[in-house]
Amino acid sequence: MSSTDSHLHLAAALDGTGWHPASWREPVSRPRELFTAGYWADLVAEAERGLLDFVTIEDGLGPQSTHRFEPDDRTDQVRGRLDAVLIASRVAPLTRHIGLVPTVVATHTEPFHISKAIATLDYVSTGRAGLRVQISARPDEAAHFGRRTVPRIDTWDSPAAQETLTELFDEAADYVEVVRRLWDSWEDDAEIRDVATGRFIDRDKLHYIDFHGRFFSVKGPSITPRPPQGQPPVTALAHGTVPYRLLARQADIGYVTPHDAAQARAIVDGIRAEQQAAGRADEPLHVFADLVVFLDDSQARAEARRDRLDTLAGQPYTSDARIVTGTAAQLADVIEELAAEGITGFRLRPAVAGHDLPRIGRDLVPELRRRGRFRDTYEASTLRGLLGLARPANRYAKAVA
Amino acid sequence: MSTPLKQIHLAAHFPGVNNTTVWSDPAAGSHIEFSSFVHFARTAERAKFDFLFLAEGLRLREQGGKIYDLDVVGRPDTFTVLAALAAVTDRLGLTGTINSTFNEPYEVARQFASLDHLSGGRSAWNVVTSWDAFTGENFRRGGFLPQEERYSRAKEFLATANELLDSWHGDEIVADQATGTFLKDARAGAFVHRGKHFDIHGRFNVPRSPQGRPVIFQAGDSDEGREFAAAGADAIFSRHATLREGQAFYKDVKSRLAAYGRRPDQLLILPAATFVLGDTDAEAEEIAREVRRKQVSGATALKHLEFVWNRDLSAYDPDGPLPDVDPVVGDDHIAKGRAQVRMYRDPVAVAREWRQLAEANNWSIRDLVINTGNRQTFVGSPETVARTINEFVQADAADGFILVPHITPGGLDPFADKVVPLLQERGVFRADYEGTTLRDHLGLAHPDEARTERAAS
Numbered sequence: 001m002s003s004t005d006s007h008l009h010l011a012a013a014l015d016g017t018g019w020h021p022a023s024w025r026e027p028v029s030r031p032r033e034l035f036t037a038g039y040w041a042d043l044v045a046e047a048e049r050g051l052l053d054f055v056t057i058e059d060g061l062g063p064q065s066t067h068r069f070e071p072d073d074r075t076d077q078v079r080g081r082l083d084a085v086l087i088a089s090r091v092a093p094l095t096r097h098i099g100l101v102p103t104v105v106a107t108h109t110e111p112f113h114i115s116k117a118i119a120t121l122d123y124v125s126t127g128r129a130g131l132r133v134q135i136s137a138r139p140d141e142a143a144h145f146g147r148r149t150v151p152r153i154d155t156w157d158s159p160a161a162q163e164t165l166t167e168l169f170d171e172a173a174d175y176v177e178v179v180r181r182l183w184d185s186w187e188d189d190a191e192i193r194d195v196a197t198g199r200f201i202d203r204d205k206l207h208y209i210d211f212h213g214r215f216f217s218v219k220g221p222s223i224t225p226r227p228p229q230g231q232p233p234v235t236a237l238a239h240g241t242v243p244y245r246l247l248a249r250q251a252d253i254g255y256v257t258p259h260d261a262a263q264a265r266a267i268v269d270g271i272r273a274e275q276q277a278a279g280r281a282d283e284p285l286h287v288f289a290d291l292v293v294f295l296d297d298s299q300a301r302a303e304a305r306r307d308r309l310d311t312l313a314g315q316p317y318t319s320d321a322r323i324v325t326g327t328a329a330q331l332a333d334v335i336e337e338l339a340a341e342g343i344t345g346f347r348l349r350p351a352v353a354g355h356d357l358p359r360i361g362r363d364l365v366p367e368l369r370r371r372g373r374f375r376d377t378y379e380a381s382t383l384r385g386l387l388g389l390a391r392p393a394n395r396y397a398k399a400v401a
Numbered sequence: 402m403s404t405p406l407k408q409i410h411l412a413a414h415f416p417g418v419n420n421t422t423v424w425s426d427p428a429a430g431s432h433i434e435f436s437s438f439v440h441f442a443r444t445a446e447r448a449k450f451d452f453l454f455l456a457e458g459l460r461l462r463e464q465g466g467k468i469y470d471l472d473v474v475g476r477p478d479t480f481t482v483l484a485a486l487a488a489v490t491d492r493l494g495l496t497g498t499i500n501s502t503f504n505e506p507y508e509v510a511r512q513f514a515s516l517d518h519l520s521g522g523r524s525a526w527n528v529v530t531s532w533d534a535f536t537g538e539n540f541r542r543g544g545f546l547p548q549e550e551r552y553s554r555a556k557e558f559l560a561t562a563n564e565l566l567d568s569w570h571g572d573e574i575v576a577d578q579a580t581g582t583f584l585k586d587a588r589a590g591a592f593v594h595r596g597k598h599f600d601i602h603g604r605f606n607v608p609r610s611p612q613g614r615p616v617i618f619q620a621g622d623s624d625e626g627r628e629f630a631a632a633g634a635d636a637i638f639s640r641h642a643t644l645r646e647g648q649a650f651y652k653d654v655k656s657r658l659a660a661y662g663r664r665p666d667q668l669l670i671l672p673a674a675t676f677v678l679g680d681t682d683a684e685a686e687e688i689a690r691e692v693r694r695k696q697v698s699g700a701t702a703l704k705h706l707e708f709v710w711n712r713d714l715s716a717y718d719p720d721g722p723l724p725d726v727d728p729v730v731g732d733d734h735i736a737k738g739r740a741q742v743r744m745y746r747d748p749v750a751v752a753r754e755w756r757q758l759a760e761a762n763n764w765s766i767r768d769l770v771i772n773t774g775n776r777q778t779f780v781g782s783p784e785t786v787a788r789t790i791n792e793f794v795q796a797d798a799a800d801g802f803i804l805v806p807h808i809t810p811g812g813l814d815p816f817a818d819k820v821v822p823l824l825q826e827r828g829v830f831r832a833d834y835e836g837t838t839l840r841d842h843l844g845l846a847h848p849d850e851a852r853t854e855r856a857a858s
């Protein structure tokens with residue numbers, strides 16, 4: 001059984017105890033276990049029980065902060081996190097179907113290392129790896145590496161800020177290009193184990209990627225053979241034209257933040273236009289809407305819970321993404337409304353992981369299924385398969401005559 | 402009163418990308434699929450081994466300008482495999498080789514701290530260095546280090562990583578849901594490091610892990626490498642696997658510890674060792690000879706001769722005599738990405754010696770490479786191998802061994818099934834794990850206890 005066109009895709013965005021800064025104070029949260037494997041294994045198992053397409057795992061190369069571009073000194077919120085790629089790898093053998101999409105910061109890491117890490121995640125999960133690429137514009141994170149400086153951004157809309165972000169996103173596009181070329185740097189049948197000639201590989205099927213860009217150069221080939229999916233899906237969160245261009249050039253999934261149907265349509269049109277400009281109009285590119293969710297049996301109960309958390313936090317919760325506070329049916333309505341504008345999937349950010357993630361799987365998913373919009377069973381064994389993406393040909397393989 | 406017997410430490414090295422690994426054997430499986438790693442790790446844990454060991458190489462080897470194709474080629478990412486193995490094992494230590502030249506301290510410290518959390522305190526880091534521009538071509542930081550700076554950078558890299566790991570003390574997270582205090586110290590993770598190779602400051606973002614720091618391995622054999630190990634490593638992955646060389650190395654390295662205020666038992670000497678088992682010693686010898694011939698095909702023999710000759714020898718017959726031309730002496734070597742070519746400091750003299758050896762024994766090129774190459778460390782019946790390993794350890798040639806099977810992934814199974822029970826019977830190897838962390842298995846103090854000890858003395 002394959003997914004039908006009316007089916008939507010669902011992902012859960014995992015971040016600590018949840019996206020509300022006071023989420024760790026809920027009795028259902030386990031803040032003292034945040035740095036254990038068991039905590040993460042339980043969350044991902046919960047998402048898999050709901051038949052979600054995948055989970056993303058947030059990460060960063062500095063402490064979490066309420067400021068966008070610098071650390072704060074707060075002691076009343078969760079601070080500290082584990083490497084997302086390693087969390088994903090740690091839970092991979094404990095799961096069977098769900099995709100695992102860790103966050104990677106392109107600005108300060110080596111594309112060679114990340115390419116083989118995600119390829120290896122694809123091996124340990126037998127085809128369920130993905131990658132969420134992010135930039136870092138925080139000067140303090142740059143100082144953790146000491147290899148470059150990032151100019152301080154004060155106003156988001158200033159020309160200087162736009163120039164900095166454009167550079168960082170252009171660099172991220174090159175980074176993904178290198179990661180992808182390295183995945184293809186071994187053809188699928190490069191390992192021949194030919195006892196007669198003593199050759200383990202056919203070296204004509206290994207390729208130097210010879211990438212030379214404005215920001216760096218990488219020779220290749222990878223040390224890791226082509227991963228099971230060929231190209232694990234690449235994903236990114238985007239809030240404007242500059243990052244839409246990254247999606248259009250390099251991504252399989254873009255996460256966007258429409259607050260209503262009109263915005264959703266405008267964003268989808270904007271991304272499709274960039275795709276056209278990048279010459280990738282015919283390539284599949286999912287556009288997922290990010291939604292923060294507070295889910296309860298009634299809207300009043302969800303609102304009361306949100307109010308209680310806001311009181312604990314000392315201020316109302318705000319987000320770049322639309323916040324849906326209500327019942328699973330109400331969330332399903334929002335989802336269908338946005339889907340009508342060309343959104344093909346949803347990355348849900350549970351306000352409280354221990355509460356809202358189970359609600360997604362146990363309430364929202366059955367509701368969407370009743371409406372004919374979600375799968376009854378995992379219909380594919382790889383993440384690309386779940387997303388309806390074919391296994392791509394290798395860019396370096398010669399076409400068979 | 403007799404001295405109590407030393408307890409042996411045993412580790413399992415996943416078969417690597419050298420010709421030690423016999424990929425042509427019908428029993429040889431994938432070196433990439435996770436199922437191979439699971440099999441290997443579970444065998445090691447079933448046998449109560451201290452840890453599993455993964456090597457690393459960051460560029461595929463080349464010879465004569467082409468990717469070397471006669472050995473196993475390719476491997477998965479070290480950290481990612483170890484994190485996944487933490488899910489399918491419970492006690493086994495997880496040791497990864499990670500290069501200090503093509504990484505940055507903040508990221509490596511995060512990865513080891515994360516691995517240590519996710520494995521419940523089972524992580525270890527084999528710190529290696531490179532300097533070559535060849536490998537550097539795969540990295541955005543590019544370039545390379547002057548050879549004399551590689552240990553200076555490695556030392557500062559390790560010291561910086563330790564500062565980051567120590568920037569959390571372990572008591573900062575209170576996570577009091579009632580009062581709303583998550584951290585008791587707003588400056589948790591604060592660090593400043595100003596040095597020649599690293600000038601960094603800010604906040605480390607992974608809280609203190611169960612072992613505090615990963616167990617540190619060092620693998621170099623030079624004088625600088627030994628000093629580096631004496632100063633800060635917990636264990637040495639050495640290459641001296643004969644009794645006499647082992648004892649000399651052991652004595653030399655352990656004697657360097659006092660200068661750093663450390664006791665001999667704070668640095669373990671764990672040589673790499675290969676093995677071949679048979680029902681009898683004679684049968685094992687016969688199998689070992691066959692294995693060596695499989696490890697060195699005619700084509701492999703010519704390539705190994707090129708390591709010394711540093712010129713294209715493909716026109717020579719591996720079953721014929723050695724070349725009468727002399728090696729090409731120079732830095733630009735025909736074999737790229739191999740540490741071993743540096744062992745031949747005077748290739749012309751080595752070539753002369755090998756020609757004499759071959760003539761005296763009537764050896765072909767292939768015979769010579771087989772006979773001058775490393776013989777397996779332990780060859781014999783299970784009884785012989787168990788006795789020999791124990792003798793080496795009790796005679797201070799080693800504190801244990803890192804075993805490198807020649808078959809992936811099942812090559813460790815006979816050792817686990819036949820030799821380990823004999824060592825257990827002799828009372829020199831654990832019958833079960835006593836602790837949960839790798840430091841527990843190796844008898845190493847937690848870094849916080851070590852610090853308290855030093856302060857008190």
